[in-house]
Amino acid sequence: MKTNSSIFLSISFICCVQFVNGQDLLEILDNEINDTVRYTQATFKSNRIILGQSVETRKKGSLEFLLGTKYWNRADSEADRGSFAADLFTARFGMEYAFSDRFTLGAGVASFDGIIDGFGKYRLVRQREYSNKVPVSITLFQGTSFFTRSYSRIVLPESSDRFNFVSKVMIARKFSHDFSLQISPTYLHTNSRQLGYETNDYFALGLGGRYKLGNHVSVASEYNYVAGRNEGPQGYNTFVIGVNWEVSDLMLQFSATNAVTFDEAATILFGPENFNMKNGALHIGVSATYTLHLRKQKLNPNN
Amino acid sequence: MIKTCFLFFICTCYFGFSQEKMIARQGQVSFFSYTSVENIEAVNNQVLSIIDFSSGEIAVNMLMRAFVFKKALMEEHFNESYIESDLYPKLQFLGEIPDFDTTAEAQTKIVKGQMTLHGTTNDLEIKTQIESVENGFVLTGNFEVGVSDYDINVPPLLRPNIAKVINVEFRFEFEPYEDE
Structure with missing residues (x-):
């Protein structure tokens, strides 16, 4: 009985591992993403809202x-x-x-x-x-x-x-x-x-x-x-x-x-x-x- | 006795799995749009990919914001007006490499999987060259992506500027993945 349950457990464990693998891989990658600071883009689309100045500036050059x-x-x-x-x-x-x-x-x-x-x-x-x-x-x-x-x-x-x-x-x-x-x-x-x-x-x-x-x-x-x-x-x-x-x-x-x-x-x-x-x-x-x-x-x- | 066996089995499983994964942390993906009006080119040097040899699965994950364009304004328009990277920050690919032969020096495989981009998921088949190098593998290849397949809207006035089909090239250098 004890043997049976152990085998059952190990089989279900392996099945589990196989089953969630694909999502696991994406999760591993999610954790690997380096958290470089990224600034919000295009609060306004140009230097001016329409006539007045906006917070935006253009990129260098x-x-x-x-x-x-x-x-x-x-x-x-x-x-x-x-x-x-x-x-x-x-x-x-x-x-x-x-x-x-x-x-x-x-x-x-x-x-x-x-x-x-x-x-x-x-x-x-x-x-x-x-x-x-x-x-x-x-x-x-x-x-x-x-x-x-x-x-x-x-x-x-x-x-x-x-x-x-x-x-x-x-x-x-x-x-x-x-x-x-x-x-x-x-x-x-x-x-x-x-x-x-x-x-x-x-x-x-x-x-x-x-x-x-x-x-x-x-x-x-x-x-x-x-x-x-x-x-x-x-x-x-x-x-x-x-x-x-x-x-x-x-x-x-x-x-x-x-x-x-x-x-x-x-x-x-x-x-x-x-x-x-x-x-x-x-x-x-x-x-x-x-x-x-x-x-x-x-x-x-x-x- | 059985308990020990069971524990041992789980341990082998665990270590076995962790050693059968390989990761690429600085994969390179570039895309090109060639039209008579203008050529657009962008590169992302921070693409992540992982292979699980036990299941033959491969996953790719990248931030769309990490694409670099020659013109800064193009980069802003790409993120803000086309890919909408504030709403859909990532591209994800999950596929399978059929019959991966880890001993072969060079091989070409058709990787089948699903790519999610701009909130849309499509099936994709990618012909991939796999090269064995010291301590890892290098995967390279290219494929085409239809702009309309991913619900990316190009206004009629700008249609001549952006190709309907975008060429994508990739190169991943895989190294053993250490589970922490």
Whole structure:
């Protein structure tokens, strides 16, 4: 009896071993996977959510060319106006280069307002994939812009007062495959006092989000709240809603906004009208970003 | 007496099994997509594979995020827009090597098994060259994977850029596996 049970046990043991073997092999390999730190990719699909900066930077050696355009009508535009499609047009051409995976510098110039802008971005903290150790990404942003002419209600100041400065801490989290959110406390300093302001320093809060409709198309939105002012003659808080469409190396961004400028300082502070569909307020934006890789990654690091 | 026999038997079983496994920790898998618009090439140097000689089974496991592309943006698009590696991080293959002759210097076998990628599992047959080297084996070969077979969606506008059938090459160097 004892012998029988022993034989039975050993046979069942062997059967067991044979039976679970395949899954065992995959389990052994699962345990062997080295836990290299992997950072979350594409919290946003480009350096910009739509018009405003995002936590994203490009990988080392990437050179980006940006062409942003906006089209809008004058507030007093008549139905029988002579202009084709839209009364006014502005374009910004910019370039951005990633000196490392963390650090990017960029500059650009816009046609309608003549504002020249430059910025630096540094990725301080990167959210991690497959773990909850680092739940958010944090990127520091410092931007400068320079007035070169008067436009709308902006009066060109003395040459020493033409600079504006923006400092931002952008904190973002990719909550899921589809949904990302960004919050960015912002400090602004303008050397000139425009639109009847009584101070040179401002605090603002930026909000941004994107939701993927598909693997290549997403809707995104941004809002900038400026503290300590009444919306009106001193400018309106800016709102953007739009669609991002990624086509290989090209990123197309379509938007509706009340901001006329492209640089951070003027966009946050000097929104010319409240966001609505009326002439003079609604600006239709079409932007294209092309990425060129000046540095190719090595496929075989061992060789 | 019987108890001792039984224990001894289990022990032989255990050690026997552990010695009959071989592992490849730095297997190399690369894939190529050739079209008239652009050529895409990527390499993963951290592919894991294990062979159990007692059952003739072979398993492969890799992280899709470990693929390296020449262009960083291609890598991001591959992970984010096609393979969706945040949702489906791994590729797994479980197959059988029929009549593995551990004494032969070189042999070619058809490995049959199932590959799971992007949440889809398909049967696969891979012609594999097996070469015996000092202290182990080297398995090499190549096969083709249909993009649509694994539910990977390519938008119409980008169809000319990505081949319908992707060529995959692999090379695994197996060494004895030590059970810990």
